[in-house]
Amino acid sequence: MHPLPTLNLKDKVSPEEWKIRVDLAACYQLVAHFGWDDLIYTHLSARVPGTNHYLVNAFGLTFEEVTASNLVKVDLDGNIIDESPFTINPAGFTIHSCIHEVRKDAHCVIHLHTNETIAVATQKDGLLPYSQYSMFSLSSLSYHGYEGLAVNDDERKRLQDDLGTNNHMLLVNHGGLTVGPTVGDAFMRMYDLQRACEIQLMIQSANQPSQLVEQSIQDNIYKQANVVHSGSTGGQLAWPAMLRKAYKINPDFAQ
Template structure:
């Protein structure tokens, strides 16, 4: 059985970087807990304050093996900047580097491949505003068509253009991503998107007509959610509860 190197960076990085490492490790652990991971694939990244440096998962580790210390520090080219015994998946970081490069507000980017999100992203019309959870991503959503494995540098500019100012990017035939000014904000956006897609798949499976929501209600919710569901309320108030949950489940991420 392969034993992972045991790293301890707690007293070797700034307090600010350590807290970001904790937040990001928790995000990985919760993605595993909720069944959003894809073996060793998919990625969640976070930008270090004031720098073009990013933390991302080591390639080959399952999400429930991620710790604050074994996260790998890279630049926008995916080059490893710290003395890590691990490597990263360069292809996996292509999408993240494109988003971080184009959006100053994209401090955290979550890119996953859950079944429900793949299904909804691939449906003609994509995500439909048929439930309250769908209201939140639907108010700031974009689409980028599948171009094969994310190894083509030329795709980055098209991805950036398609994303625009949206906070959610659906990737038909592939998955999706959410971004936020913090790990908590990106996580809450993903949680809403995931739940909305689960509801849509279940609703469509009934084969019954669905009750549409009036456009004026959609417009009202768009205004409401910008004030009550993201930023200080959506991300910052809910995230401490997620941290506490992660500690209860398995505190080994904090190493």
């Protein structure tokens, strides 16, 4: 077994970059904790404040092994900025780079391959208004059809167009994706999308008559959510608690 290189960038980057590194590394820990990871695959990325550079996980590391210092800084083309003993998965960064390119508000992008998001994304009717969790996603949800591994440049434009101004996307046969102005917002959106998909599959598996949320309530839920969450996803309300949870799970992520 080869030990991972030990890095410490805390005093070698700006305080703003270090904060986003800690937040993103914490998010990797939380995704692993909730069982949403996929071996060494899938990615969470975040923009370094004030730059066109992005942080993403090193290829070959599990999510539990991601730390604030071993996140890799890249540009939109996936070129590594600054020296790093690690590489990235260029194919994995394709989806992230094309979204960061056009969504300047999407400072964090989360793309996961959970069983539940794949299953619901692949259903003909997609996500249905079965639960309160689905309400938070349906008001800003789009779909992208499966084209194979996302490595072709011509798919980038279709990904961008399909996401549009939405903050949630289900990738048919593939998984789920959320974006947000902060790591906390993108995480909260993924949490809601994941729970919505889990509940939908549970209801369907019961093979009992079910009741959808009425359209009038669906139309009003976004306004209600804005009141409850102070005009945001609630991510900034929940994130401090989630950060504390990450420290309890594995405090080494903040190194």
